[in-house]
Amino acid sequence: MKMNMNLSPNQNQGQQFRFAPHMVKIPSNPIFHLLPKLNEPGFISFAPGAPSSDSFPYADIEEITRGLLSNNPRELMQYGSTEGYAPARKSMAALISRYGLSPKPGEVIVTTGGQQAIDLLCKLFVEPGDVVLVEAPTYSATLQILKSYRAVPISIEADDDGILPGDLEEKIKIFAPKLIYLIPTFQNPSGRTLTLERRAAAAEIAGRHNVLLIEDDPYRDLRYHGEHLPTIKSFDTADHVIFLTSTSKILCPGLRVGAAYAPEALIPALTVAKQAADMHSPALPQAIVSAYLDRGLLDAHLSLLCGQYRRKLDAMLDAVKRFFPEGIEYRPPQGGLFLWCVCPERLDTAELLERAVDEKVAFVPGEQFFADERVTNTLRLNFSNAPEADIPKGIEILGKLLRKSLAP
Ligand SMILES: Cc1ncc(COP(=O)(O)O)c(C=O)c1O
Structure with a gap:
């Protein structure tokens, strides 16, 4: 799975599109190409920077939307x-x-x-x-x-x-x-x-x-x-x-x-x-x-969200400590959605992702986050999206793959 997802002039059934040359050079975000896989049953995703879908306040949003549509539909449409x-x-x-x-x-x-x-x-x-x-x-x-x-x-x-x-x-x-x-x-x-x-x-x-x-x-x-x-x-x-x-x-x-x-x-x-x-x-x-x-609903929601994400971050840090091999550097964040790992230079995290996807785990290789240098040994792990119980399982699989890749 080599990720060359740049726009190609020949991409569409051999038809020639005359793309602006600078657009052809922009790499596509690999996360979007992984999205169909991420929804497969059993897949553990640490890839997109997405909040947990379980966290969305569906009932409040439904009630608010009903009210808006019955009171003010003309202006909103x-x-x-x-x-x-x-x-x-x-x-x-x-x-x-x-x-x-x-x-x-x-x-x-x-x-x-x-x-x-x-x-x-x-x-x-x-x-x-x-x-x-x-x-x-x-x-x-x-x-x-x-x-x-x-x-x-x-x-x-x-x-x-x-x-x-x-x-x-x-x-x-x-x-x-x-x-x-x-x-x-x-x-x-x-x-x-x-x-x-x-x-x-x-x-x-x-x-x-x-x-x-x-x-x-x-x-x-x-x-x-x-x-x-x-x-x-x-x-x-x-x-x-x-x-x-x-x-x-x-x-x-x-x-x-x-x-x-x-x-x-x-x-x-x-x-x-x-x-x-x-x-x-x-x-x-x-x-x-x-x-x-x-309506002042955000504070209570944030407090739920932060509690949930803090537990997920702790689960990820705990699993990384247990399952990742020596030589992977990371700094626990005080918030947000990501744990960033720097691996030994000989590791190419884009190749690691190919193997991880075969084992139904995904993360984002760090290369796409660098503007003017090629850095291939970093990876981003999102901890908000996967169910808490899946985090140690996914990290254990990644840890095994990392060990294998780093073995002399
Ligand atoms: C730093 C940063 N800025 C902006 C965005 C875009 O977010 P949205 O357009 O969903 O508000 C993201 C999303 O991941 C982000 O990480």
Whole structure:
């Protein structure tokens, strides 16, 4: 199962499609190709960064949806405002206020998942050849987006506490980037969290050098240990930080409701970019999320979710300790959805995945998360999605495969 899933000019029954050359080079996310297998009975998946489907508040959502459809169907079924359904804009502003920020609804635009905000910002700012500074590793879909706008992603050096501010400043001086993209909390895929001092430094450096910084923070509410940290945006005295959030990981991703909190002067430009993309995010999901948040249901839900995910993380850490061979390095995350493992360099985790899938276990090889270097010995394990009882079983199978692959 060699994963060459790039678009091919000959992919469709020999027909020649004249794809834009830069799109042909963008690798497809291997997770999507695994999806049909992941649903096979007995398959244990540590692959997608998905919340547990068992956790979704189905009864509340059903009741809210019934109410919305009986009270307000005309407005919700009609074309709506690009910036967002007005009550949802307010509710998303209120959600962001929980993070120590104080956005006005006019500074918030509702997006189709947090991911659309990344796309819209690139659409607005990136010209072919522009440098965008990212973390190593970083969210693979952001790399896909950057490449689709023909940006040049360049990595900022990092350690277990996130990016090194000194290197951020150095790279700004060398490359004059258009944007900086950071995931400060329980980062995807590494699980690491940027320290308080580095958050303040990142905001200060971006402001001083007049570079926009995208703070993508969809995991911050999923904290199982330690104290919440202030956002980078909270240190942003120069209005250079755009804060992104999403309800995908804390409520359910299928509703596709996210938001960007940006300087008010940027909202009209983001609105034009979104008009051209999808006119507006679907109104019914926005209304459902808005009602859910306004009813104050999130806190109890988060507390259930965090309890469940903390137990799953503990089960995974315990199993990794028992079953993984020496030489696999990992750092327990304080929250989020991922455990990141660095294996000895001779191991190719894409090959390991082929063997794992034969044994009905999946994870994500780390290669796709790196912007400008080829790193083949890392892997990302998601712990939220698989049933807790399956975690030790799946890790035991992976441990055996790792031992075999690493045997001299
Ligand atoms: C860092 C990061 N940003 C954005 C997203 C996109 O999430 P959504 O579009 O579902 O809000 C993800 C999803 O995995 C992510 O990990």
